[in-house]
Amino acid sequence: MDVINLTIDNKPVVVKKGTTILQAAKEIGVHIPTLCYMKLEDLNIENKPGGCRICVVEVEGRRNLAPACCTEVHDGMVVNSHSIRAINARRTVMELILSDHPTDCLICAKSGNCDLQNMAHYLGIRKIHYEGEQSHYRKDTSPAIIRDVDKCIMCRRCEMMCNEVQTVGVLSAINRGFNSVVAPAFEMNLDHSVCTYCGQCVAVCPTGALTEVDETGKVVRVLSDPTKTVIVQTAPAVRAALGEEFDMEAGTLVTGKLVAALRRLGFDYVFDTDFAADLTIMEEGTELLNRLGKHLAGDKNVKLPILTSCCPAWVKFFEHQFPDMKDIPSTARSPQQMFGSIAKTYFADKLGIKREDLVVVSIMPCVAKKYECGRDEFKVNKNPDVDYALTTRELAALIKISNINFRTLPNEEFDNPLGESTGAGVIFGTTGGVIEAAVRTAYELHTKKELPRLDFDELRGMEGIRKATIDFGGTPINIGIAHGLGNARKLLEEIQAGKSEFHAIEIMSCPGGCIGGGGQPYHHGNAEILKKRQKAIYQEDSKKAIRKSHKNPYIIKLYDEFLGHPMSEKAHHLLHTAYFDRTEEKG
C-alpha cells in the first residue's frame, strides 16, 4: 500500500494514497469546515462536487488555495487549514453565497437546523459586502415537499441523492451561471414528475430550499374542534429519533415520553402504528405463504419473489419505473393505511361515531406518507382513512410550541385496542425489520412449530443489499433485502431478467429504512446517528414480552371480532390495495 506523509497545521500525518486533505485532517482531529460536501459513512453515499469552496486551505508552494474536500494529498505536503488567507477566502465565499440568499432566517422552516446559517455563524459573518441582484424562482408545492429554490445554494446534494442513491432522476442542475437551479425536467412541478416523495433530497438539503409540507397548523385546528374525536398513531422509527430534537443522545428510545407528549397535545387516543405493522405481517405473511405453497406445489402461474409494499415511495417508484411488475409486490397496504382503515371502521364503530367525526393523525419518519394518505384508494366518500401525516420533525415543533418540557415527561403507555404491539411491529422501522417480522410469523404458520430463535442476525445490518437463506422446516427460503431505491432497482432488474433467486424481498426507499426517513431529525451527514437509531429499534424489540405478530392478543381479537381471518374478503377490502401503471403520468 502506498502511504503518504504530510503535515497539517504542523502535525505530521500518514495516510493512504488517494486520501483527500479533508479526510487526512479528520484523522488527526483537525476540523475543516465544509458546506456542499457530505458523506454518509458505510452507506456508500458521498457528495463531492467541489462547488462551494468553503473548505479551502493553504498548501505551501501552491499558488491558489486548495479545496480540502476534493484535493488529494501528496508526499511532503504542508497544509495550513486556518491561515489568515484561508479564513478570509472562506468568509468571502460565504458572503458571496449570502449575497444571493434571502435573509429569511427568522421565519424559515430550516432555521436552527440550517447548515448555511450555522456556517455564517461559525465564520462570524456580520456584514455582506457584496450587493447585487438576487435570483428569484417560483415556489413549487407538491403534496409532500416544497421547493423554495431561492434558498438553493447549488450544493447538489439533492441531485446526488435523487440520481445516484435513489436512481429516480427527478432533480438536475439546469441553466447556467446566475440562473442555475436544481429542478425537475422542463422545470415542471414535482407533482408532475416521477418523484417518489422519498424525501431523501429534503433529508440532505443544507438549507430551507427543500422542506416538507407543514401540516401542524391543520392538526392544531382539529385538536381544538370539540366535535371531532382525534386519534394518533406513531410509526416505529419515530420513537428512536424524536429525542434528538430535544438534545437527547441519538439512539435514545423515547416511547413513553412520546405517548405522554401526544396526550398532552390533546389527542383523544394515542395508538401505535406498530399494531398495524403486526396486522401487516398477518396479511403479508399469509400472502407469502399462499404464493409459496402454490409455487412449491408446482403452479407455474404464481409469481415469486413477493415484494414488501409498506413503503409508499417504493410503491410510487415501481408504478412509474417498473409497471410491468406491478403484480409482484404484496397487495397489503402500508401499516399507516391499515391503521387508518381499521380506525375508521372497527374503532369508529366501537366508539359509536361516524367516520367523518373521527380524525386520524399519524406521526411518521416519512414525507411520502403525506402523499400516500391523499391517494384516492385510501378514501371512502372522499373522506381519507388517514387525515394528516406529520413528520417526526413536525411533531417536535408542535411539542415545542405547546410549552411541553419533553425531557421531564413521565413514561406513559399507549391506549388500547390499537396500541398493543409486538417486537415484530417495532422492527418495521429499520431495513431488514419487515422481513424479519414476516419470517417470525410465516415460519410458525408454515411449520406449525415454535421458532427456535427470534433474532435473525443474518437479516440485520446496513449493507445496501443483503441476502440470507432461512430454513422453513426443510424448505430453504431465500430472502433479499434492499434499502435505497438504487439498490431496489438492481434487485428488480434481476427479477425482470429472470435471474432472481429470491422467494421474498424487502424494500425500503430510505437508506437505513424508516430510521433514515426523509421526515426524521436531520442527520447532517452523520451516519453514526442512523446506526444508533437502528440499535435502539432492536433494543426495543428485545425488551418486548411478545415478539411475534401473530401472538399479539389484540390482533387475534381483531380477527375474531371483525375481520375473520387473514386475506378474508373483509380483510381484502380494508387492508389490501391495487397498483397503477404511471408511465404516462410523467411530463
Place this chain on the structure above:
Amino acid sequence: MPKIKLSDSTINIIKGICAEFQNKESELINVLHKTQVKLGYLPAEVQEVIARELHSSVARVYGVVTFYSFFTMIPKGEFPISICMGTACYVRGAEQVLSEFKRQLKVEVGESTSDGKFSLNCLRCVGACGLAPVVTIGEKVYGRVAPTQVKEIIAEYRQGNIQNDVKTD
C-alpha cells in the same frame, strides 16, 4: 407544456443517432448536438426519447440542454433573429434593440412568432464589434442597429424583399 406527438420516423432518427454513439450517457452532448442539427430543435418529447435511449434521466438531459445556449427547445423561425449581447454591443445599446424586437414581434427571447416566421435569440460576441450593436438574421449581419430601425427591418422580411448585402450604414 404542449404535447407534440413524434412520428415513428422521427423517433427512429433519434434512436439511430443514439445508437451511433453506442447509447452511452457520456455521449449525451454529442447526441443532442447531432439531433438538433438533424431536427432543428430539441422539444421535450425528443429529450424524453434521448433520455430513455441513453438510460439517463429526462432531468439530466434537460439540464444539459439548458446549460448550453447552443441548444434550443423551440423550432427556429424561418428567419432566426439573433441579437449580440457581447460587451461592445451591450454598451452601445443592444438591450434597447432587443426590447424593440420583443415589442414588435410580441415574443420573448427563445420564442418564435406564432406564424413561425421569426425566432428571437441572444448571442455572445459575434466578432463584429466595430459594427456594434450587431443583429444577425439568418446569414445576414446588420450593424449599428438603432431601435428605430427595427420595425423597418422586420417589414422587409414580412414583405419578402430580403437584402443580400451587409448593411453598414
